[in-house]
Amino acid sequence: MKQLDQTKIQQLKEAFLHAIDLAGNVHRLHLKTQVSEASLNRYRSGRQDIINAPFFTLLQLFPELEIQYFTPKPESDIMLEDQMLKIFRDLSHEEQINCLTLIAAQYPERIKSAAKAQRSKR
Numbered sequence: 001m002k003q004l005d006q007t008k009i010q011q012l013k014e015a016f017l018h019a020i021d022l023a024g025n026v027h028r029l030h031l032k033t034q035v036s037e038a039s040l041n042r043y044r045s046g047r048q049d050i051i052n053a054p055f056f057t058l059l060q061l062f063p064e065l066e067i068q069y070f071t072p073k074p075e076s077d078i079m080l081e082d083q084m085l086k087i088f089r090d091l092s093h094e095e096q097i098n099c100l101t102l103i104a105a106q107y108p109e110r111i112k113s114a115a116k117a118q119r120s121k122r
Helices: 006-023 026-033 038-045 055-061 075-090 093-106 110-119
Strands: none
Touching: 006 038, 026 038, 026 055, 055 093, 093 110
């Protein structure tokens, strides 16, 4: 298993301590989040590591938490896709068909797998 990024672990720990500061104290954070004071104190003291907190607890502590499943595409890739779509949309219907025919001839396996995936969705 890939070792966790130490920077991210430190950010989580700092965010937790900041949450306590924003709430005023552990008791107020408990009232705000419904996470038990005992758990909050264990995380604060280091007796239990916040990185091992249940996911639900993290959601209670950080309701604006977002998960990034994949690394976003670079801006250059998005721009290229936008340019390709603009060119394609500017083609006539007949030119679009010719374009797709050329792509299908060049990449037949990708076309087959995409068509298979589309059929399985039905």
